[in-house]
Amino acid sequence: MSIYDFDATLEDGAAYSLSKYKGQPLLIVNTATKCGFAPQFDGLEKLYKKYKDQGLVILGFPSDQFKQELADGHAAAEACRMKYGVSFPMHQLIKVNGAHTAPLFKYLKTEAPGELGKSIKWNFTKFLVDRDGRVVKRFAPKTTPEAIEPALKQVLA
Numbered sequence: 001m002s003i004y005d006f007d008a009t010l011e012d013g014a015a016y017s018l019s020k021y022k023g024q025p026l027l028i029v030n031t032a033t034k035c036g037f038a039p040q041f042d043g044l045e046k047l048y049k050k051y052k053d054q055g056l057v058i059l060g061f062p063s064d065q066f067k068q069e070l071a072d073g074h075a076a077a078e079a080c081r082m083k084y085g086v087s088f089p090m091h092q093l094i095k096v097n098g099a100h101t102a103p104l105f106k107y108l109k110t111e112a113p114g115e116l117g118k119s120i121k122w123n124f125t126k127f128l129v130d131r132d133g134r135v136v137k138r139f140a141p142k143t144t145p146e147a148i149e150p151a152l153k154q155v156l157a
Contacts, residue, residue, distance in 0.1 A: 001107070002132075002133035002134065003018050003021075003026065003104075003107070003129050003133040003134075003135065004017070004018050004019040004021075004022055004133045005018075005019075006018050006103055006104040006107065007104075008059070008061075008091055008104060009073075009091055009092045010073075010089060010090070010091055010092070011073040011074045011076070011077040011090045011091060011092060012074065013092065018104070021057050022133065023055065023131050024055040024056070024057050024131060025055060025056050025057070025128070025129060025130055025131055025152070025155040025156055026056075026057050026058070026059060026127075026128075026129040027044070027047070027056065027057075027058045027059070027126055027127070027128055027129075027148070027152065028058075028059045028061065028104075028108060028126070028127045028129065029044065029058065029059070029060055029061065029124060029125070029126045029127075030061050030062075030063045030065075030094075030096045030105070030120060030123060030124065030125055031060045031061065031062050031063070031069075031076070031080070031090075031123060031124065032062060032063060032064070032066060032068040032069040032076075032123040032124075033062070033068075033069060033076050033079045033080060033083075034068040034069060035066070035068040035069075035122075035123040035124065037122075037123055037124040037141055037142070038083075038084075039084075040124050040144060040145055041080055041083075041084035041086055042084055042085075043144055043145030043146055044058055044060075044086070044088070044145045045084060045085055045086050045087065045088065046145065047145050047148070047149065047152065048087065048088045049087075051152065051156060052088075054156050055131070055156070056152070056156065057088065057089070058088040058089075059088065059089055059091065060077075060080065060086065060088060060089065060090040060091065061090075061091045061094050061096075061102070061104075061105070062076035062077070062090065062091065062092075062093050062094070063093060063094055063095065063096045063123065064093055065095055065096050065097055065098075065120070066122060066123055068123060069093065072092070072093060073090065073091055073092035073093045074092075076090065076093065077090035077091075096120040096125075097119050097120050105120070106118075107135075108127045108135055108138075111127075111134075111135035112127055112135045112136075112137065112138035113138075114138050114140065115140070121140065121141060122141040123141060124141040125138065125139070125140065125141055126138070126139040126143065126145075126148065127139075128148065128151055128152065128155060129155075130155045131155065136151075136155060137151050139151075
C-alpha cells in the first residue's frame with residue numbers, strides 16, 4: 001500500500017485519486033483557518049511557489065476536529081485564498097482522529113506516528129511524502145514550513 005491507493009475530495013466536491021501525483025513529492029497538512037498556527041499558510045504558500053516547478057505539491061486538508069475551522073471545506077479554502085494567498089489544492093473538511101478518521105490520515109499516522117502515537121496532536125501536523133509515495137517524515141504543528149525546507153530539499157533531489 002502507498003499514498004497512491006487513496007482518494008481525496010477537493011473543496012468543490014471533485015474526487016480524485018492521489019495516484020495523479022505519482023513521481024511528485026507531497027506535503028500533506030491538516031489545516032484550520034482559525035488556529036493560532038494559521039499564519040503557517042504564508043510559509044506553506046512560499047514553499048509551494050518556490051518548489052512547485054520541481055514537482056512539489058502541498059495538499060491542505062481542513063479539519064474542525066479541534067473546533068478551529070469554518071463550516072465547510074469551500075469556506076475554509078476561500079478564507080485561505082483571501083487572507084494568505086493560498087494557491088495549492090485545498091480539500092473538503094475531514095476527521096483526522098477518532099472513529100471517522102479519513103482513510104488517508106489513518107494511513108499517514110500509521111506510517112509516521114507522532115508523540116501521541118497514531119493520533120494527530122493538533123492542526124498543522126505535516127507529512128512529507130517522497131516521489132515514490134512513501135511517508136518519510138512527520139512534522140509537529142509548531143514546526144514551521146521554513147524549518148521543513150531542508151527535509152523537503154532531500155526529497156526533491
